[in-house]
Amino acid sequence: MTIVTVILTSYFTLKDVINSHNKQVQSAITPLFSLVTSEILRPLNVANFMAKNQFVIDYASQEKIEKDYIVSYLNKVAKSYNMIAFIALEKHNLMIDSNAKESMLSSKETEWYSRLKDLPGDQFTDIGNSQNPHLYFDNKIRNSNGEFIGFTGVAIDLKYFASKFQEYNERFGFELYFVDSNNIITLSSNKIIKTESHHRQELMTRLSDLPWHQSLIKNNAADKNLSSEVMYTSDEGLLISQMPIQELNWRMFIVSPPAAQQSEYWKIFIGRFILFFIVAIIFYLILLNSINYLKSRLIKHAETDHLTQLPNRSHVHWRFDSIAKTNENLCLVIADIDNFKHINDTYGHLVGDDVLRIISEQLSQTLRKIDVVGRWGGEEFVMLLPETTASQTLIIVERIRKNIAAISFPISTTSGTFTTTISFGICELPLKNKTIEDYIKGADKALYQAKANGRNQSVIFN
Secondary structure (H helix, E strand, O other): HHHHHHHHHHHHHHHHHHHHHHHHHHHHHHHHHHHHHHHHHHHHHHHHHHHHHHHHHHHHHHHOOOOHHHHHHHHHHHHHHOEEEEEEOOOOOOOEEEEOOEOOOOOOHHHHHHHOOOOOEEEEEHHHOOOOOOOEEEEEEOOOOOOOHHHHHHHHHHHHHHHHHHHHHHHOOOOOEEEOOOOOOEEEHHHHHHHHOOOOHHHHHHHOOHHHHHHHHHHOOOOOOOOOOOOEEEEOOOEEEEEEEOOOOOOEEEOOOOHHHHHHHHHHHHHHHHHHHHHHHHHHHHHHHHHHHHHHHHHHOOOEEOHHHHHHHHHHHHHHHHHHOOEEEEEEEEEEOHHHHHHHHOOOHHHHHHHHHHHHHHHHHHOOOOOEEEEEEEOOEEEEEOOHHHHHHHHHHHHHHHHOOOOOEEOOOOOOOEEOOEEEEEEEEOOOOOOHHHHHHHHHHHHHHHHHHHOOOOEEEO
């Protein structure tokens, strides 16, 4: 049963692990696309929309602006998308965000402005604000003539990004890395992103700095940009997938640990192991109880006289040894039915069996729980009475003798009855250094004396 349980448990565990892995891969991809769309492409689209909004273009071109009006507009955008919205006006040398914070474009705090202004293209992604890092989506504002007139865009707190990608990491066990066209990590599902900055070179983390990437480059020397395949496997057994984010000219790497390191599979294994352990314990207890039950039945049948249901000679020997270990004195009695052969010859062996059963009941009913009565053989019985003197035993057996002499035994073949008697031999000895044979020898001599004296009496061995 244990072997069958192990085989079935292993089979179902392996089956569940494979199914769970397939489900996990499938369930991981869908929310990942949703995550990228909502947390990266959405703010990018919002920034792009603001840059092309005619209201923003017209306002950036005005000679005079109302700051409160701009802040009100930016605040509506920020609240709608849970971001910080900002606008940088070339004509007014001013940057204002949705929190009403103002900065001069010529100040050190806005060094990004002149750096991005001179770069080709209209759309940029940057990490700024070293004290509280944010991911900025910057879009150039151009008038109807295509002339540059400022920047607008949104910023997302990197802590917010970290929490979103960390949830994905904890749920699926995968690490996410977002890499720009220069192979610099701009975003990830761990804490690397909290200190990166495009304009703080000493804090950059490059893709080539990561051990798993170094392993892939070593195994794919001909394709150092890892662009020819969609999926790779590192020396450590990591499964690395990549997908392009064309809107940002980024790549996203998905690093999946081996199944042995993923908590989902450990949960399955531990759950199945506990189930197997419980089932095995239940089987073991059932088996143990069955064995004990069968053993007790076997012992009972082996040590019980079938006719009288009293312990047989083997059991009496075992009980004597047990009594000898815990007691100092013992009285042994041998009881013998008088003229039992005559009963068998006269009434038949079936009647003789009835006599044995009735006398067995009489012997059992009179004794204490600590006493033992068993069938010694034929028409003889043995009684063990621990810590009982010969005189006390004599009182007990005399009561039994008189009760048996008064019984009318039925004859099964007729409606008649008959009576019989029983004789007792009593032997009292200290238990120390004595065997049951010593007691039997003494009790047998006393019984012989009772028979010689005319039967139906009790004699104490002297």
